[in-house]
Amino acid sequence: MDLFTLSPKVQDLKARLLAFMDQHVYPNEERYFRESAEHGPWGVQPVVEELKALAREQGLWNLFLPDSEHGAGLSNLEYAPLCEIMGRSLLAPEVFNCSAPDTGNMEVLARYGTEEQKRQWLVPLLDGRIRSAFAMTEPAVASSDATNIQASIRREGDEYVIDGHKWFTTGATDPRCKIIIFMGKTNPDHPDKHKQQSMILVPKDTPGVKVIRPLPVFGFAGVPDRAAEVVFENVRVPASNILLGEGRGFEIAQGRLGPGRIHHCMRLIGLAERALEKMCRRTKERVAFGKPVAEQTVTLERIAEARIMIDQCRLLTMHAAHMMDTVGNKAAKAQIAMIKVAAPNMAAKVVDWAIQAHGGGGVTNDFGLAVAYATARLLRLADGPDEVHRNQIGKLELRKYA
Structure with missing residues (x-):
């Protein structure tokens, strides 16, 4: 992020977001997973509703929405470092009312909804009263x-x-x-x-x-x-x-999926950073064959490769966000497609290495890595599979030589 100067507003939001994560999100992750198992997919985890109220009180709410009347009024580039921080925990995005599919649906309603549709559905979604x-x-x-x-x-x-x-x-x-x-x-x-x-x-x-x-x-x-x-x-x-009217579904989908795709990638960078952090801490603590696992050559290589891959994806994401802000989502479609391929593959690989470093514990959910892997692997399919994005990137590249 040092290559991109953060405005005082974003610096303040970032500092407050980091503090909230340390004070309220990370300490409640174990409870979140426990309540998720207890209540199942048909229920609501009480910890989420408790933390949502706290986040809203602190003004850490609807940060994704560029509309300053309802959201934080941030550009895609400004939102990126904040979204990455939220991505470090699967609990976090919903806590700040910044989770899919609500973010995309709110953007659809804000962009394309009638005043009555906004009143009936957008307002309670922005308030976090419904999903x-x-x-x-x-x-x-x-x-x-x-x-x-x-x-x-x-x-x-x-x-x-x-x-x-x-x-x-x-x-x-x-x-x-x-x-x-x-x-x-x-x-x-x-x-x-x-x-x-x-x-x-x-x-x-x-x-x-x-x-x-x-x-x-x-x-x-x-x-x-x-x-x-x-x-x-x-x-x-x-x-x-x-x-918007009959026959406008694809038009709406493209308007919805551009920001949605890049938000997923921003969160995946945070997810991968957290996995790398866990891998480093774990391997420094464990001794195998007479020395810490962190000092084994294969571990050093994986840590180095993870750092390279994460930073590459962050820069590609920031570039795509900048393009979206300056020339629009349509003109930035190649950059959006590239990061949508790169980020899930990167995150899946980094999390896989972290699982390996944790030994048998990595495939349990004691360390949150198994569910992190599921998330990264799912996102190679969600919002369009890798193959579709690669085809689009290839066609756009060939057009340069028509």
Whole structure:
């Protein structure tokens, strides 16, 4: 971060955020994981609600939102070091009302919602009184190509009728989840395949919305992600619930996913830093074959490689954030795609080395590394798999020589 001068405002937020993490987040991680196991993916961890109240009191709230009326008014570049700090703990992002899918959904509502939609859904989300879900991925098709989506949104008079089978609908099992942003086809015959889809607001308690089951990630249900399978059968909502208009689903998705992708990468850098820290501390304490594990050549090499990889990804993330701020998300799509490939792969490798350094304890969750690995590995798929981003990067590179 020394290459980027932080404004006094960001320096102050960073100092207060670091203090909050030390005083309230790290000491409560064990409790968080215990309560996650006790309450499961259908419940709420009491520690989260307690810490949310503290974070809001201290003004560490909605830091992700560039809209200064509701958020901190930070640019992507300014938010990056703060998001990295939150990423050091799986408990932290929600505590500061900066966790997916709410961040992306709030940005959608702030950018594309009507005044009534904002009043009804954005305000309580900004207040942290409710949570939300995002329903896009489907089990029956390869959703890495979003034009494959088959869910239907059909107009009937003053209503839309929604039918579809979704999974990896993040947040749907949360009892605080009150609103779902749903993507489906309003015009499957439109000649432009990117104008067939729309997004619509579906209150979770609407008849026909059935949350079937939580989807564990490597056996972790609810942490790191409240992914769920959801069926929508003859779900009727007012026509006014459509976002931006019919055929605008891809447009909204691109506006939503740009910041969402880079936020994931910012958090992953924090996750990897924490894993490296744990690896260094653990290997300095353990002795094998007559000397500390930290002094074994293979350990030194892995620590060095981890440091190089983390710093490379941080610089790439900062560059992407700067591009988003200066030329816009669309012009920065290559930089966003590059970091979306680089960061999850980097974090998975660093966490894997940390697990190895911890021996058998690394694969338990006593050290928080198994769930950290699950998080990093999941993010090689979430918001688009590596293969899709690599294809985009390659095509954009070739265009330079057309």
